[in-house]
Amino acid sequence: MRSKKSFKSKWKGALPLPGAVTASGPAVTPLRKKGSRALLACTLLLPLCALSARAEEPARGAAEVAPAAAGAAAPAPATGAAGVGAANGDVVRLSADSLSFDLPTETYEAKGSVRLQRYGASLFADRMTFNTLSQDAVAEGSVRLERGDDVLRGQRIWLNLLSRQGELLNGDLFVKKSNFRLRGDRLQKTGDEDYHLDRGTFTTCEGEHPSWHFEVTDLDVTLNQYATGRHAVFYAGDVPLFYTPYLLFPVLTERSSGLLFPKFGRSTKKGTYFYQPFYWAISPSQDLTVGLDLQSARGVGTGFEYRYIRKEGSQGMLLGNGLYDTNERRFRGEVVQKHLEMLTPRTTFASDIALVSDRAYYRDFGETAGQYNRQLHESSAYLSHRWDRYEALGGLRYVQSLQPSENDPVDNTTTLQRLPLLSFVGTGDRIGPLYFSLDSSAVHFERESGGTGERVELHPRLSYYAKPGGMVDFSLYGGYHQRFYHTFGADTVSTGEGEGEADAGATVGLPLEKIYGGTLRHLLVPQLNYTFVQQKYQEDLPFFDYGDRVVGQSILGWALSNVFTTKRFDDDGTPRYRELMNFTLSQGYQFSGDRRDLLTFVDEKHHWTDLMLEGRLSPWERVTLAVDSRYNPVDNNLSTGNLSLEAKGDEGKEALVAYRYSREHVNYLEAHLGFPIGKPFFATVLARYSLDGGGFLESRYALEYRRQCWSITTAYIDRTGNREVMVNFTLAGIGLVGGGKVF
Structure with missing residues (x-):
């Protein structure tokens, strides 16, 4: 040699x-x-x-x-x-x-x-x-392997460029995208994206002394996916806090399968509970999360959520939760399903299904407003096809009442279902100077207890549109609304009998526009409208819903709309428009007939309708004042009032103050604030206070301590029938680690 x-x-x-x-x-x-x-x-x-x-x-x-x-x-x-x-x-x-x-x-x-x-x-x-x-x-000596933004450092490295394998002594790995940091005495590179440590530590915190880290044995890391390890001990600083026999940690933000962190705590309804989820990334277009739910006061249960995306925009999800309730000695749970299928560009199938085992399920297990006080579940499935000016639809609609009533105190036997529902709608077919439209439907009403039957509706209409002088917007319409019934059971009428009413209306509007300085546009639209519906006696007809009691009326109305729009230019000259203000003031005078308002009480003795004000004001891009109110000028009182002021900032900062009022129904104040207290603390407050009842309907006060790689949130929640103190601990790159609840 x-x-x-x-x-x-x-x-x-x-x-x-x-x-x-x-x-x-x-x-x-x-x-x-x-x-x-x-x-x-x-x-x-x-x-x-x-x-x-x-x-x-x-x-x-x-x-x-x-x-x-x-x-x-x-x-x-x-x-x-x-x-x-x-x-x-x-x-x-x-x-x-x-x-x-x-x-x-x-x-x-x-x-x-x-x-x-x-x-x-x-x-x-x-x-x-x-x-x-x-x-x-x-x-x-000063070994450093750089690959994009990721860096591998150590004292000595052996690397085979063909097999993509090697070994690093006294090394650490840094993945910039997730701030993932891995350290070990002997770091083995087992592939192009794969690493193994017999024993090592990892964190997403910066610095030589991280706020938290995991010490793990038999650790495998795949870049752009996840890290798995055994016998993991979690440290806050140098203090060990908990141990888990198996751990999965996302190295980047891409989806990956494995065990997620468990949730645990205690409540008066559930007792001591533990929930262990598992996430399965089935494919790039679908995933599944399943979990084991252990509750000392309620029993053993499970839950799952399956999500998917299909071609041409089709997508959906299926969710289920259930357990055997040892308190009530029965199975309790919920199923939620949503799906949208684009069969063709013009044919669509959509379903939205929600079912629960019993009416009290959400009162016992619901955790958010709108869930624990839910009054009903509505499930539907529809198949529709669209043409240029027509649409045909067929489907089913099932309602599950969650509030007991005098006629139905126990189950859902008297709730009316629409099984099936068919409709055919046409708009805008031109016949000479007129436009023809049609609104038709056929419904079968079904329920276990009470009258059932079918209703067919036909509502053709002719409309005329013109712009006299090139300034005035004018429209005129006339139609006939015919209903046919076939009923059996309670309130039976002969097959084929029904009722029909003529209707007509006209609208005249004058859009007025002015530009100020080339950057502010003001659109003012005064408008007059007239509505007529023939009034007929209908008490001998069956009553399935309010569509069986058409309100006859003759009303002349006026409206005044104002819209202010600003215009600005980006640095590259692209114009951007923002609506500064939009409000409408309207009222009507009733010559004859009736009025129906499902939101508030209507005094039929008054010819003047409520004065309505609807609008939004945004003086700054993230500040909005909204109003939606009705004032009774005859009795000099407020029928409904909804007023809110909202401001939003960066990093979750927000403020919302609102007043909600409906005469003889609702009267409360609502506030929602999110604001920093010094640099590491962030507070949120949510409260709803009843002005007529003199007490809080719901309140939530939370304080979050934020660090670079972790945060801890303590919250106090007080609502009707439930008081709760909750602690959540969140790690950067891993999400919620656990929740502790104390009542």
Whole structure:
């Protein structure tokens, strides 16, 4: 075997690339005399797979060596080297202050500012050897492997560029996207994206002394996916807090399967509880979360949520929760399903199903407003097809009442169901100067107790539109609403009998517009409208819903609408529009007939209707004042009043103050605030106070302590029939770790 010294002497200081020699091109820089700084950059034409990123330019003074030209003379390479080099044109660069090559072993030895790179991914070290046969690189001293924004650091590394495997001593891994930091005495690289530690620690906190970290054995990490480990101990600072036999932690934000962190706590309704979820990323278009629910006061249950996305915009979800309630000795649960299927661009199937085992389920297990006080569940499934001016629809609608009534104190036997419902709607077909429209439907009403039957409705209408003088908007319509019934059971009438009413109306509006300074537009629209519905006696008809009692009326109304819009330009000249203010004031005068308002009481003795004000004011982009109120000018009282002021800021900062009023029904104040208290603390307040009852309907006070990689939230919740103190601990990159509830 020849020594390096004889090799250098024979080639007079120039190091040829084994296996690939150029016929022409830049010459390889010779080694300089001992004691002077030498820079040599060699380009290796080998199929290397471990370092992959975008290509970079050679270091200054580096020589490029291309694949062997046809017919060029070259020294005989070691066995297999030429074949490997010729099979792939990938380029690897090796540069250092001092570089030598041993021909018999085909090994490079580099010292001082060593850099081995391929397509922009670089391995840095103080010293390095690289074998062109085995593709082994061994680096020592200030080892750093950079790949995009991710960095691997250590004292010594062995890396095989073909197998993408290696080993790092006293190393750490940093993944920038999730701020994931991994440390271990012996870090094994088992693949291009895979790592293994017999024992190590990881965190998403910054600094040498992280606020929290996990100490795990048998840890496997896959970049862009997740880390799994056994016998994990969670530390807050240097204090161990809890242990879990198995752990899954997301390394990046992409979806990945595995056990999620459990939820645990205590409540007066559930007792001591523990919920362990498991997440399964089935495919890029579907996932499933299942969980085991243990409650000392209620029993053992389970839950799941399945989500999916299909082609052409189709999507859906299926959710279920249930347990055997040991208190009531029966199974209790819920099922929720939503689906949208785009069968064709014009044909759609949609379903929205929600069912619960009993009326008290949400009162016992619901946790949010709108859930624990829910009054009904409505399930529906529809198939529809659209044409240019027509639409046909068929479906089912099932209502589950969650509030007991005098006629139905126990179950859902008297609740009216629509099984099935058919409709056909047409709009805008032109007949000479007129437009024809049709609204028709057929419904079968079903229930276990009480009258049932069918109702068919036909409502054709002719409309006329004009713009006299190019300024006034004028419309006129007339139609006839016919109903047919077939009933049996209670309130039976003969088949085919029904009733019909004529209706008509007209609208006149005058849009007025003015531009101020080229940036503010004011649109003012005064309007008059008249509505007529023929009044007929209907008490001998069956009553399924309010559609069986058409309100006859003759009302003349007026309205005044104001819209202010601002215009501004982005830096690139793109115009942007924002609605500054929009409000409408309206009222009507009733000549004859009746009025129905399901929201508030209506005094039918008054000819004047309520004065209605609806509007929104946004003086700043994130500040909105909204109003929706009705005033009775005859009795000089407020019928309904909804007034709210909302402001939103960054990082969850917000403020909402609202007043809700409906005469003889609702009268309360609502406030929702989210604001920082100093730098690490963030507070939220939610309260609803009854002005007529003199007490809080619901209140929630929460204080969150935020750090760079974790936060802890303590909340007090007080609502009717339930008081709760809740503590949530959240880790950056992992979400909610656990919740403790104390009553």
